[in-house]
Amino acid sequence: MxxxxxxxxxxxxxxxxxxxxxxxxxxxxxxxxxxxxxxxxxxxxxxxxxxxxxxxxxxxxxxxxxxxxxxxxxRNIGLRAVAGGRSYEFPWPELKSYPAYGLxxxxxxxxxxxxxxxxxxxxxxxxxxxxxxxxxxxxxxxxxxxxxxxxxxxxxxxxxxxxxxxxxxxxxxxxxxxxxxxxxxxxxxNRPMGVAVRTYFTSPRHDDPWMESQLELWDGVPGKSNLLPGYGWIFALGDGTVNVGLGSVSSTAAATKIDYKNLFARWMENTPAEWGFTPENQIGPVRGAALPMxxxxxxxxxxxxxxxxxxxxxxxxxxxxxxxxxxxxxxxxxxxxxxxxxxxxxxxxxxxxxxxxxxxxxxxxxxxTLGRYFVKLIEHPQIMHLCTKYGLPRPLIMKFVVKLLSDCYEPHGGDVVDRVIAGLTRVVRSA
Missing domain, CATH: 3.50.50.60 (FAD/NAD(P)-binding domain)
Known part of the structure; x- marks a missing residue:
């Protein structure tokens, strides 16, 4: 041209x-x-x-x-969600549109x-x-x-x-x-804006086959301390290291008043010892970035x-x-x-x-557009806690949530969960 x-x-x-x-x-x-x-x-x-x-x-x-x-x-085989002192493993779905693994x-x-x-x-x-x-x-x-x-x-x-x-x-x-x-x-x-911070650790679990998502972040012993805004992740890289980070999201572009590095440090103090997230195992500083959504x-x-x-x-x-x-x-x-x-x-x-x-x-x-409605709910830690407490133990609900949150559903056909999600995306006004 x-x-x-x-x-x-x-x-x-x-x-x-x-x-x-x-x-x-x-x-x-x-x-x-x-x-x-x-x-x-x-x-x-x-x-x-x-x-x-x-x-x-x-x-x-x-x-x-x-x-x-x-x-x-x-490769990773699915998502491990951790909340309420328990963990739940959800394999990536078998779909026509996408492979059943992540990377x-x-x-x-x-x-x-x-x-x-x-x-x-x-x-x-x-x-x-x-x-x-x-x-x-x-x-x-x-x-x-x-x-x-x-x-x-x-x-x-x-x-x-x-x-x-x-x-x-x-x-x-x-x-x-x-x-x-x-x-x-x-x-x-009026669109959501996220903020994420991350660093790397050497870890004996560097080849873990699950992508781990920490849906609740506590500043002390879970259930006996303050629930912090945001969610955490632990992604194994298979090379002796893992990527560890946390993020939070606001339903608008207004700046959030959160000290993310301090929040990250408090979270690290309460992660399981088997991951090895100690200061001597940390590689590089905690760095952050904005996520325009x-x-x-x-x-x-x-x-x-x-x-x-x-x-x-x-x-x-x-x-x-x-x-x-x-x-x-x-x-x-x-x-x-x-x-x-x-x-x-x-x-x-x-x-x-x-x-x-x-x-x-x-x-x-x-x-x-559905995601914007979702953010309006989960930007409040108490609502996120209720969702994880009553939703995670229910397989059908979590199948729906995992497919929706990961955008791994069949846009045309598929099972009843796929059809519900696809229907919702058509019903809401695209903007």
Whole structure:
């Protein structure tokens, strides 16, 4: 879709996280010339739980990314929920749409793997390239490229700024969403916002086959102390370490007044000794990040600029999962760009590009709306306690909850639980 002789590529992708690398891969696979710009150099770290649900695994399968154990991937067989002094294990469901297992791998390696996969497909990966802003056509108001400059490993300027031009720019630049804000697309304050902190520990249980979710966080002995807001996770990485973190969510973008690092320390004091979460086993500091949820920044496409991943607020309000939806958005955005490339007029190309937000709203809008209602309930620790106390021991209820929270249900057909969830997502108003 190179429209002018001055273009440097058919599409520019800003950011080489899961969203950007997926978009670059699919664009390159469709025969487009792709520039994939990343301000850091690989390997580089990102704040994340490092756990991948079956939905995320299915996206890796679509991309053709190998997930062999010898390459550092570890499978998990389901979710272990811990609350009220008891634990409950729920295997991932057997579905037509997704495999019955999840994966885990540190973002340090995961992101590099996806970026290199995109490069192998044909995308030009430009590391240590800091995109400073969009280039806007004065006549049409369209985004027609970006300005960027090289930086060193510390992020310091290492060369002159230059302009790169393309008829479409895909912004995968994370929660800061600098490309979006530069053209006036602001976040919606009435959408949920999460905060997560995590660190790593060496642990004798580094190969545990379950993803563990701590649904109640107490500041002392469970049941005899204060119930803290939020939930915790323990994801085994199979390499001698585990990713341990906690998160909380607010139904609006208002900042929460929680000392997360202090909360994390109090939680660690009361975790089971067999995990080995002691100061001498901790690897690195506790680090945190914001989790933009429920399409909190829209429109997802306008005037040559597409928003994918965290830049478009695509983290699930149900569970803080963002990778599956980021990769899905990259796939959908790339398909729209590829379709636009073969249209014969500007109007037809614009119609093709405009299908991207429609597809994302159709596929995820209802689910995210349900998630917003869910957040309004669980942001209160007492309500979460009642739900875990009376819901966890009931298999049918928990089957429903696990499928709903993990987004692992059949959207068409399936069992009665699948049909109820799918029906709910259609009934609520997608926004």
């Amino acid at each position: 190179r429209l002018t002789g001055s273009d440097d590529a058919d599409v520019i992708v800003v950011g080489a996280g899961p969203a950007g690398s997926a978009a670059a891969h699919y664009c390159a696979a469709a025969g487009l010339d792709v520039l994939l710009m990343e301000k850091s150099s690989f390997p580089r770290d990102k704040i994340c739980g490092d756990g991948l649900t079956p939905r995320a695994v299915s996206e890796l399968v679509r991309m053709g990314v190998p997930t062999r154990a010898e390459d550092g991937w570890i 885990a791998r540190s973002r340090m390696n995961f992101d590099q793997t996806l970026a290199e996969h995109a490069r192998a497909t044909g995308a030009k990966l430009m590391e240590r390239t800091n995109v400073t802003g969009p280039v806007i056509d004065e006549r049409t108001g369209r985004v027609v490229g970006v300005t960027a400059r090289p930086v060193d490993d510390a992020g310091r300027r290492a060369g002159e700024e230059r302009t790169y031009r393309a008829p479409v720019v895909i912004a995968a630049d994370g929660v800061s969403a600098r490309m979006a804000t530069a053209i006036g697309i602001e976040k919606s304050n 429920g399409f909190n920044r829209k429109p997802l496409y306008t005037k040559g600029l597409m928003l994918i991943g965290d830049a478009g607020g695509m983290v699930s309000p149900f569970n803080g999962e963002g990778i599956a939806y980021a990769m899905q958005a990259g796939r959908a955005a790339a398909d729209a760009v590829a379709q636009a490339r073969v249209r014969g007029t500007d109007a037809a190309r614009e119609r093709a590009l405009a299908t991207y937000p429609e597809i994302m709203r159709r596929d995820l809008g209802g689910y995210y």
